[in-house]
Amino acid sequence: MKKIKVYRGQALAIVMIVLVISAILGMAMLSRTLKDTQQIASEKSSAEALEFADSMLDTLKGTTVATIENVCTNPEYGEGMKSTNGCSVKGVSAVKQFLDTAGVDNETLNVFDECKGDNSTVELTAKLAGPEDELELPSEGVRSVVVRGQSPAAGCTMNFKFEPRGSSFGNVAVSRVYARSYSSGIPGEYKAYEYDDLQQYCVHILGSNCVDNDNVDGTWTPLQSGSTLSVPLTTKTYGGLVYNLDEIRVRSIGGTVAIKTSVSSPTCLEDWEMVKITTGANCTGTYRAKEVQIPQQESALSLFDYVLFNGNGVLGSD
Secondary structure (H helix, E strand, O other): OOOOOOOHHHHHHHHHHHHHHHHHHHHHHHHHHHHHHHHHHHHHHHHHHHHHHHHHHHOOOOOOOEEEEHHHOOHHHHOOOOOOOOOOEEHHHHHHHHHHHOOOOOHHHHHHHHHHOOOOEEEEEEEEEEOOOOEOOOOOEEEEEEEOOOOOOOOEEEEEEEEEEEOOEEEEEEEEEEEEEEOOOOEEEOOOOOOHHEEEEEEEEEOOOOOOOOOOOOOEEEEOOOOOOEEOOOOEOOOOEEEEEEEEEEEOOOOOOOEEEOOOOOOOEEEOOOOEEEEEEEOOOOOEEEEEEEEEOOOOOOHHHHOOOOOOOOOOOO
């Protein structure tokens, strides 16, 4: 009779292998579950921080630039809004004090009671936007540079750089408004509109061509994204009268365009920069910040880029 070999412990070895594999699978599932839980918690924390930063900006609605600049004269907040580093305040109590001094309603400031943890961080910064700071103009949005009442020296230019967002093309219209006979900063007479007061540009990224842009025709001037468009800050003669440049208006058409603005010399123009307000918060473990830019000087609403009032009963597009 043939002997049958018996391997004692074989079943135990198989059981051990199964247990090891099961343990590895269990640890992998646990690790994945923990990562998912951490990601959900992180996303929630991030959303809460962004919402809080947004709420801080909401509290500043209706506050004038002049008021913010005045509050920023407090040496506790830096060297002033128009200094290189701007005006900065950190901490819940310090930010509340800043906003309270700016005239923000006390009930509105109650939002800060939700961010008083030991590790919480709240900060607010106000400074002038520099030449590398981008401002996104949504479709039909306007960036206005107000020259009103100033007389820039010969050779002064306002320089723009554009970049389309979400597309290979962006379209901008750059219009110049001229006026004369100022009284207390208010023009007594505007120059009549001329076609060359408005220039239209098709902004395209490198490698694309404006002939492929369905939104414009051949009358639009191609302008490569990132290149500089210089607009002279000069006067203009019309009907034998000299008119000063009153305002430059840049309007995005049919899509979002990012714009960077600079001036050829700091002495050319005053108070033309946007004021950049940045708020940041970390209330539950994640830091998020939000930024807005507001003009130092008031300008006409974008509605007035679409209609023409000439005193003869005509209302039409431009």
